[in-house]
Amino acid sequence: MSQLAPYASHPDRSRGRLHPEPHREMRGPRDIFQRDRDRIIHSIAFRRLRHKTQVFISPDGDHYRVRLTHSLEVAQIGRTIARALGLNEDLTEALCLAHDIGHPPFGHAGEDALEEAMRPFGGFDHNAQTLRTLTQLESPYPLWSGLNLSWELLEGLAKHNGPVAKPGWALAEVNAGFDLNLTCWPSLEAQIAAISDDIAYDNHDIDDGIRAGLLDIDQLLELPFVAERWEAILSRYPDVRRRRLIGELTREQIGVMVNDVIESTRERIHALRIADVDDVRNAGVMIGGFSAEMAPRERQLKAFMYENLYRHPTQNEAALGASKIVRELFAAYHNDVSLLPTEWRENLPEHDPARSRHIGDFLAGMTDRYATDRHREICAPKI
Template sequence: MTRPQPLPPHASDPARSRGRHFPEPESPLRTAFARDRDRLIHSTAFRRLRYKTQVFVAPEQDHFRVRLTHSLEVAQIARTIARALALDEDLAEVVALAHDLGHPPFGHSGEDALQRAMAPFGGFEHNGHAIRIVTLLESRTPAYDGLNLSWEVLEGLAKHNGPVETPGWALAAQEAIWPLELRSWPGPEAQVAALADDIAYNAHDLDDGLRSGLLDLDEARAAVPLIESLWQEVARRWPQEKRASRLVPQLTRDLIGVMVESLLAETRARLAEAAPRSVEDVRAAGRALVAFSPATLQAIQPLRAYLMRAMYTHPSVKRIRLPAEQVVEELFAALHEGPRELPPRWRERLSEEGRDEPWRARIVGDYVAGMTDRFAIREHRRLTGASPIPHENRPDESYF
């Protein structure tokens, strides 16, 4: 299927995609990248993001963000930016939707724990695991393993944050089967998805932090000049509104707008300077062509520092870090030592790969990484008889 409007020469054109590892007839209704987006949305791994940590572990309240809602927000921002830059919106969207697919339960705490547990067997890295999910673990047809996504989508998943100079075992295995040119920059749509992720978590983690009561609005204004400036503008536009619950969402919207506008201006300037005549020129540019302006990077640095100091390392968040790591490490150890506790399908994979290391450990790692927060807690309790996760670790919603 061809696009209804032309793309600039530096955009990724689905009609000129490098194709799929397993050739398939084209769809008469959707471009290759739109088809990839739909395959991802229908996958089990994507649905599991509903119960995976963004900041708060297994939150009971419905209003805090989890990996799924974060991914949807990133995709919306990425699609808007791609449209403004005349790039392929579907490709930007699918990379954005899938960018967190490889995260294990409990966010970065879970990843750190799984990395330590798997260190003797090559380690663990979430981008590499995302590639394993879409090329091997997530099977929707008997015709092949994985989702059989386009080369451009796999490239975006593997290196949307930039070139990968020293790939881990999972990315190296993919590179041996179907090279993704890991040491070059990704295409422009993947670069858009990466910065859409930055925009989303900068703005929405601030929103969740204020909503939960972990962050204080006055403190945020004092610590981050950009927040103070935006707050003053919000207050000026609505002088009669005194309720923070009505003004903070507007502050979040305005913060997103500032970052998006900066990205568009800086990216257009870089594209004009580099004058890429193909998507390959973007990959070979030697630097990112999708970027924030230096002034905006400087303005948002205090926000990132404030979020790290006041939210990500807040005592109520840190309190859950060690118990979460304990759950993941003990789950891995129990299943590695007793693989009979694995579900039948995973025991079959052990038989297929053989019981030699490192494959046995990597299959166990695949299984643990796919768990949601609540399933990991439940399985850990089943296997060990106890859970170190405190039930009281549930932030309140101060704005509701």
């Protein structure tokens, strides 16, 4: 790793883990953030992301992105920005890899359905579910629940979009056990992980949308930011067919956005006289992010994607089916807990809201195909 900047998260200054871990040197010369990253990669929850929706629900093709490939792409962007700014690359990568672990099956359609089903029991939020999964549900160690991740990683996941004034029940439970200082801003590594997520899905979803036939380049050229990049690409490759240049457009836009984040973040670090990580947390503003010029362009691109891709009629139709699966599965398990697998049934709390939240945990961990199979098995009419 290159030399860390003074305002980076240094592993030797970490606030540590909730549970002490003696004899950690027996498992290789890794610092605390490298171990965090490796624990996430080796977790069951991370492996399940390969069968969870990114944009398209149960896509027919093998080339569409899923939560796993999206998380890897976010991590690649995050490491690039972190390296340029002298931040801790390992912590940044770990945050990027873990940020979507709490997503239920079927993307936002599944989350909306699960939130509705759990509303009488406190509701559901995928960010908080990420923390809940990593601190309680994923438990490969003999002496404690969860992965026992560093304070800095959990803090970054809890508030990568900024301070949290009113945490929901799931985040409040995690915070009660390990105070994450929710009212302050997170590390720069967490801020860079958050903006890397935006850069990745803003641009990679364009590629998937065009591949699926739901978007075309002429629609995108209505956006001045995209049109400017596209004209530059056409001038460089006038004899190459347009479809082959989509990947070049994606790369070019990512590059422009990444460079913008690096330069604007440096400017804010200098303007705010950020000297250490405590200055970052107490700055009162988000430091890592787009410039004043790029931010509205990115918002315009995101709005375009919601209107033309995420809410496309074919997407809405698939979302209705996915919502039905999640709602009916929750109702089925809630009405007959004997349908739960043995290990989940044995740990089922006796009373609500803990009882229904336990069922919500089971549903949130499902992959798209597992949820579809269980719904067919449990809820389909018997002939």
